[in-house]
Amino acid sequence: MKPPSALRSPDDPPDVPGFRTWRGIYQFVFAFFVLCVLALVVIERLFA
Amino acid sequence: MNLLDWLVLIGSIVGIAAYGTWRTRRTNSLNTYLKGNHNTGWMTIGLSVMATQASTITYLSLPGQAYENGIAFIQNYFGLPLALILVCAVFLPIYRKLGVYTAYEYLGRRFDAKTRLLGATLFLLQRGLQAGITIYAPAIILSTVLGWRLDLTILFTGLMVIVYTVTGGSAAVNLTQRWQMAVIFGGMVTALVVLLTKLPDGALSIAGALGKLTAVDFTPDLRQRYTFWSGLFGGFFLSLSYFGTDQTQVQRYIGGAALREGRLGLMFNAVFKIPMQFCIVMLGALLFVFYQFEPNTPVFFNQTQWLHQKAGPEGGRLQAIEEKHRLILADKRLKIQAWMAARQGTEPSVEASSKTAMLAAQRASDAVRKEARDTLRAIDPKAKTKDSDYVFITFILTQLPHGVIGLLIAVMFASALSSKAGELNALGTTSTIDIWRHFRPLAAQDEARNVHNAKWFTALWGCFAIGFALFVSFAENLIEALNIVASIFYPALLGVFVVAFFLKKVGGSAVFSAALASQTLVLVLFFTGKIYPAHEIGYLWLNPIGCATCVVFSLIFQAFIGHSDDSEKAPIGSSV
Numbered sequence: 001m002k003p004p005s006a007l008r009s010p011d012d013p014p015d016v017p018g019f020r021t022w023r024g025i026y027q028f029v030f031a032f033f034v035l036c037v038l039a040l041v042v043i044e045r046l047f048a
Numbered sequence: 049m050n051l052l053d054w055l056v057l058i059g060s061i062v063g064i065a066a067y068g069t070w071r072t073r074r075t076n077s078l079n080t081y082l083k084g085n086h087n088t089g090w091m092t093i094g095l096s097v098m099a100t101q102a103s104t105i106t107y108l109s110l111p112g113q114a115y116e117n118g119i120a121f122i123q124n125y126f127g128l129p130l131a132l133i134l135v136c137a138v139f140l141p142i143y144r145k146l147g148v149y150t151a152y153e154y155l156g157r158r159f160d161a162k163t164r165l166l167g168a169t170l171f172l173l174q175r176g177l178q179a180g181i182t183i184y185a186p187a188i189i190l191s192t193v194l195g196w197r198l199d200l201t202i203l204f205t206g207l208m209v210i211v212y213t214v215t216g217g218s219a220a221v222n223l224t225q226r227w228q229m230a231v232i233f234g235g236m237v238t239a240l241v242v243l244l245t246k247l248p249d250g251a252l253s254i255a256g257a258l259g260k261l262t263a264v265d266f267t268p269d270l271r272q273r274y275t276f277w278s279g280l281f282g283g284f285f286l287s288l289s290y291f292g293t294d295q296t297q298v299q300r301y302i303g304g305a306a307l308r309e310g311r312l313g314l315m316f317n318a319v320f321k322i323p324m325q326f327c328i329v330m331l332g333a334l335l336f337v338f339y340q341f342e343p344n345t346p347v348f349f350n351q352t353q354w355l356h357q358k359a360g361p362e363g364g365r366l367q368a369i370e371e372k373h374r375l376i377l378a379d380k381r382l383k384i385q386a387w388m389a390a391r392q393g394t395e396p397s398v399e400a401s402s403k404t405a406m407l408a409a410q411r412a413s414d415a416v417r418k419e420a421r422d423t424l425r426a427i428d429p430k431a432k433t434k435d436s437d438y439v440f441i442t443f444i445l446t447q448l449p450h451g452v453i454g455l456l457i458a459v460m461f462a463s464a465l466s467s468k469a470g471e472l473n474a475l476g477t478t479s480t481i482d483i484w485r486h487f488r489p490l491a492a493q494d495e496a497r498n499v500h501n502a503k504w505f506t507a508l509w510g511c512f513a514i515g516f517a518l519f520v521s522f523a524e525n526l527i528e529a530l531n532i533v534a535s536i537f538y539p540a541l542l543g544v545f546v547v548a549f550f551l552k553k554v555g556g557s558a559v560f561s562a563a564l565a566s567q568t569l570v571l572v573l574f575f576t577g578k579i580y581p582a583h584e585i586g587y588l589w590l591n592p593i594g595c596a597t598c599v600v601f602s603l604i605f606q607a608f609i610g611h612s613d614d615s616e617k618a619p620i621g622s623s624v
Contacts, residue, residue: 012308014308014311014312015308016312022136022137022311025311025315026133026136026137029129029132029133029315029318029319030129030130030133032129032319033126033129033130033318033322036322036323036326037126037264037276040122040263040264040326041263041264043261043263044256044261044262044263044264046256047252047253047255047256047257047261048256048257048261048262
């Protein structure tokens, strides 16, 4: 049985489908940021 | 605005305010008033953080900024996702673990009372000034749009926000921000769709060729305001300050049901902030294209001011500029069409020459707009000649269908309401917890009195913001003015938090002196740049410089002073 969410420690899993750890979520956010920058560069080159 | 617009406008605003007030009518606990409801879920926290960050200035000023300078401002947000990861991993768990009301309470426990007071004072100073800017912006724009007197719209907006915040507190802010965001997104998407239907073919190519789609600039030049590097490093430190040390943000996410809710709320912002801001700056770039083909494009977008001066004795000069602008715009339109036709052909030299002609026409158009601003300033030295904040509102009022106009005006009010409510709530909270309770420690247990005082402080800060907005005018673009104020007062504060989290051997006296020294350095750098523009560095760079010097000075001072622990409680975990 899972503990109530308010009692969980910082290292508890995030309960997000597809992510087992917070580190995984942070990596996803970072990868998404890199993708955003690349997309901006592509848009700029495409229409310059 | 017709009857339908007024019905939509009043219905939306009253509905949002009434809902928040009704749902939280029995808020009498300090914990609920100051931190919000502990049942708040991650989506509400995420939207609340986003709404507090995105004020009316964002929706009005950012498209205008892109209209004028292209979408390069997006680089300002490059450090944000990385900063939010650090806030989630380090700052948030500590705040939650300690159960603090304000971020500065942590400084008192980690260092001492004077460092806590310094942190709270820097925040209050910075946010108090920003509150004056954020309330000023919608008021001046609405006064133009609705034809009301400026002082009346400032008072109207300000008093409405005070009542809304004081009667409901954080929970009301959180509850209604979900709906405000829905209104905002609905309005912005509608404006974008309408704009897209009015654009010519190849609009993105036109924007790109005229330099409006330059998004990422890798030039390593400290003097340039927005580059990849200033956005990544300066933006990282600025965002870390905003989200990790600014009570308006901290208050949004420490009030969640659990650590998970706060973290997911922040990660929601880390993912969606750049795409959302991209949509807004793209709206500005596309507005630029739209106004190349619109016959009635004004030479100066603040039409109330323009028409007021045009009716005066110097009206002839302004009329001559208008005529000149009309001819240049017509010529530019032909040059753009010629370039578009040349792109379809197979001769690269024809395309190159037509592009050169188009760019020359663009320079002529910029020159006549500058002439219009200079003439206005010559006629009235006190005139506000920054008209980019009026570009989007002009589009709304002249191009959108009725009903949608009312909705978008409602969006601006809702956005102003939520942003102001969040700000005032945090200012009231910090004043009560970090200043008033510090001087009246015996009153700390009297919860009803604390809530009562927090409400009074909230109202007081609301009045300060109204007063500031009534008596001060700004030379900078409004969205930049906000970030400049933050970049002046945040770096030292962030440095104190960085020392608190990562340098456990540094004590209160050392970090206090270091914060004062780095704050002085930042002020000297900023004002030197204003006096000697050739030596001015981009304001985003003040953030890493101020933070780094605070950390370095702390270590140096600590080596001289030696450790003396007079923290308010036993030293707490600084090793994370």
